[in-house]
Amino acid sequence: MSRRIEFTANYSLPAEVVHRTLTAPAFWNDRVAKGADSGVTLTRLESGPGTIDVAVNQVVDTSALPSIVTKLIKGDLAILRSENWSPVAGGSAAGSFAVDTTGIPVTVRGTYTLxxxxGGSTLTGAGEVDVNVKLIGGTIEGMVVDQVRKIFETDQEAVEEWAAANA
Known part of the structure; x- marks a missing residue:
């Protein structure tokens, strides 16, 4: 069984500026550099005019995770997050996101609309979180949904800051 995830981020910037930031290789390189001490690495970065296909990997320190989760982890826990964006057309753009993990069977798939x-722009996202673990998968899905929402909140702050500093 999977769990639905939906979120909205309201930006003070026009969609074109948010999109330009999200499709800028320099933005992703800066984000990875800031997280390098936390085990963040860039595993894929392909960009073209108004497009990007990017993947970021992070090895997770499991000591802060609930015991219900740590008991299930086999080996290292790593999170591979990917995003794809198409060009802006008519004041909007579409994208997709995915999260896959090693160590525990978690997958997240969804789409973005910007x-x-x-006075700005809105990014909406919707997708599905699936934890393929019998009996307690639903409980873990709820935790994953909360964490994915926190990631998107952090992304919103990072986009606003980077766009302001690199205008």
Whole structure:
């Protein structure tokens, strides 16, 4: 069984600026450099005019995870996060995201829509979280949904800061 995830991020910037940031290789290189001490690495970065296909890997320190999760982990726990964005057209852009893990069978798949609104833009995302573990998978899915939402909140802050510093 999977669990639905939905989120919204409201930006003070137009969709074109948010999109330009999210498709800038320098933005992703900076994000990875800031997380390098936490085991973050860039595993894929392909970009073209208004597009990007990027994947970031992070080995997770499992000591802070709930025991219900750590008991299930086999080997190292690593998270591979990927994003794809298409060009802006008519004030909006579409993208997709995915999260896969090693050590525990978690997958997250979804789509983004970035649109202009008065005074800025809105990024909406929707997808599915699936934890393939009998009996307690649903409990872990709820934890994953919470963590994915926190990642998107952090992304929003990073986009706003990077865009302001690199305008």
């Amino acid at each position: 649109t202009d609104v008065d």
